[in-house]
Amino acid sequence: MPLRRRLILVVGLVMALLILALILASKEIVLRHSSEVEARVIEQHVQRVVDVLSLDIDFLDRITSDWATWDDAYRFVETPDEEFVKSNLVVSTFRQLGVNLIVFVNSSGQIVFAKSYDPDGDDLQPMPEGFASHLLPGSGLITHPVPTSSRSGFLVIPEMPLLVSSRPILTSAGAGPIRGTLIMAKFLDEKQVRRLSDKIHLSFTLCPWRHPHMPRELQEARAKILEGSRLIVAPSDDGTICGMTFLTDLYGRPALMLSVRTEREFHRQAMRSIQFIAGWLLFAVVVLTLTMAWLLDRHVIGGLSQAMAQLQGGIRDVTTARSPKARVREHGSEEFSQLADAINDMLQALDKAQTEAEQQRQAMIQADKMVALGTLVSGVSHEISNPNSVILLNADALQHWNENLTPFLEERYRREGDFAIGNRRYSELRDEIPKTLAGIEVGARRIASLVNDLKNFARQDPGEFAAAVDVNGVVQSALSLLQHQTRRATRKLVVRLADGPPPVRGNAQRLEQVVINLVQNSCQALSACDQGVFVTTSSDATTGCVKIEVRDEGRGIRPEDLPQITNPFFTTRRTEGGTGLGLSVTAAIVKAHGGRLEFASTLGKGTTATLVLPAAGSTPAAMG
Incomplete structure (x- = not known):
């Protein structure tokens, strides 16, 4: 597809996506606003209906109060009088008051009068059967403890909902004693609801x-x-x-x-607004797309085509030369000059890259050799470690035997003078044997340390990290294994274990290896036995972390070396036999447990290594 057509197609596609995004955004904003307005309006409408019903209840309660504080009603409920009924409790009274039910109940709970009004037939009927259950003795509707008490509101009976008001019957002066209860009600049947709907529209x-x-x-x-x-x-x-x-x-x-x-008038208006906005946006995008296409064709594509023709000629020249040392010739066009400069920079970089590639190839060969060496170390470490362990055990046994035999040999030497042991004289061997045995032990331990570091460095299996591990137990186990080394290194080993820290999720043996490496490094940093090593465990419920801190009073680490101490093969004890793998392996184990390893050191005063692990059940975010 020609460049001109692709550019126009891209511009049109971008503008179409833009118009779609604008329409969707406008729709979301307008519809959300209209929905909010609709919700507010419907809430107001609901409140209007509630207010109208509340006004009806209040009006009904005022009528009930007027009738309940009337001397004639006070005498009627105490002494029923048919004349009172004929004069006051007739159809016209129900019609004028706008009520559908009037009930008089005396103080003994007996119904004195109870009639309902049927507007359709314009006559009085017995009260609804469902209402009778609310007039039983002790019912809240007919119970008024004080003259000022009243009850009004909604009441649902099987026949229909009602608006009900109940008042104690008193004298016209509002005095007692209470002679009974007057109840008035309005039916909330479908016809009444329709009348109220028409009234409030x-x-x-x-x-x-x-x-x-x-x-x-x-x-x-x-x-x-x-x-x-x-x-x-x-x-x-x-x-x-x-x-x-x-x-x-x-x-x-x-x-x-x-x-x-x-x-949903607001919704319909919103949809019309969206359609109007979409139409105008579509029109604007069409005009803008055509304008941009014309401007691109006139001011960009023409000059670019000429520059591309010149560029192609220069590239053909470089191809003919078949060497990255060739260069594209520059012409008068500013655009092409910039492209030519960029291509020449690329050719220069390519020439340099070819040289570096050869160097990297040699480096990769060397790296492959190192990988093969690592594989070899992983394969033969077991074969080396077993005989070396035998050498260590036997060296220790020989030292022990030599210490036990020396007093007897010395006694014979004192009594009989010098004597032969094999083809050597005892006077020659008495100092040489301890040195030889010590050298065997030192060399074997050096071999064990180197093999262990190389084996850990080459190990690929991260192990299982799902068990609950007690950090106090890890520290105690590690120190138990190191007790011989720590006794030789310091007379001040201080261990402070937290009281019941939460467990961590991981591998106890691998964490034990971490603690062993940290404590060994602290012991090796000491220059005198009166310098101390301090091992502490703690927990923080706020962050959900468990900490193991190993601090020493040794020589410390230089500030420029501190960021590198966990790098593979970096060591400050190269002359003392350090391999630079211990802290690298340690850092990898800690990372596999989801924790972190922190170091703080002051040269000449000591180093503090802090192992921070997430408590079992905490989230990684707690590690901060």
């Missing part, structure tokens, strides 16, 4: 909290309410949005699910 429904055939939408909202939500907003596929909450009855229990539904 909002569509809402009321559904009993435990309705067996509650719509799925209300069931899901009820479940969220039980989880702690107060208001549930749910958009619908039919272009409406519903806000749902619950209403408690006069006993404080959930009684009704209130659902308010309205058109």
Whole structure:
């Protein structure tokens, strides 16, 4: 594909991606804002319905209070009078008060009067059967301990929900004693809900909290309410949005699910805005793409084509020369001159790289030799270690035997004078034998140390690190193995173990090897037996870390050497037989355990090595 066409295609693709990103971002922002506005609006609508119902309850309570503090009602509930019923408790009274139920209950709990009003038939009916269960003796609806008490709110009976108000019956002066209870109620049936909806111009429904055939939408909202939500907003596929909450009855229990539904006008406006924005962005991108394509063709692609032709000629010349020492000729074009300079720099770098490549090839050959050496060391270390261990054991036994035989030999030498042992004289061997045995032990230990370091350096198997390990046990085991060496190195070995530190997850033997290496290094750093070695364990519950600290009072480490001490084959004791592998292996073991190794040293005062490991169950983030 020609360069011109590719550039135009790339520009068009970039602009298309840009317009897509802008449209998606605009859609997200606009829809999120419209959803927030819808949620606020539906919340206001729900609150309007709740306020209207609360006003109805308050109005009903005021009517009930007026009737309950009336001398005629006070006498009627004590001494029922048919004349009072004919004069006051008739259809017109129910109609004028706007109530559907009036109940008089005397102080003995007996129902004196109970009638309900049917607006459709415009006549009085017996009170609903479901309401009778709330008028039993001791019921909260008819129990008023003091003259000022009242009960009002929602009440759900099997027939329908009600707005209910209950007041103690008193004299017109509001005095007692209380003669009974007056209850007034309004039905919240479907017709009443529709009348209220038309009144406030909002569509809402009321559904009993435990309705067996509650719509799925209300069931899901009820479940969220039980989880702690107060208001549930749910958009619908039919272009409406519903806000749902619950209403408690006069006993404080959930009684009704209130659902308010309205058109998603804000959402429709948002979608129209998105379409408008997308159209304008598409138009702008088309114009911008065409403009950029024209500018690129006129000011970039033309000059680039000429420069490329010159570049191709220069590259052909270099190809003909078949040598990176050849150079591309520069021409008058500024763009081509820069390209030619870059190619000449590349040829120069290529010439240099060829020289370095040969040197690296030689280095790789040497590295392969080192790898082969490592493989060889790993394979024969076992064969070397076994006989060397025998040499060490026998050297120690020979030293012990020599120490036991020396007094007898010395006694014979004192009594009889010089005598022969084999083909040598005892006077020659008495000093030579201890030196020879000591040399055997030193050489064998040197071999063991070197083989062990090389073996650890070549080891590839990280081992198992899943066991729970007690760091105190690791320290004690390591010091037990090193007790001979530490006794010879210092008279001041101080061990402070934490009380019950948490276990770490890892391999006890490998961690023991770490502690052994650190303590050995501390012992080797001492120049006198009165200098100390201090081994401490601790734990930090805040960071979830367990620490093992090994501090010595030895010669210390130079600041310039401190960053390199864990590098393979770096050692400050080369003349003393150090291989430079001990701390490298130690650092690798610590890293495999998810820990870290820290060093602090002051030249002439000593060194502190701190092993920090994550406690079992802690996260790697705790290692900080």
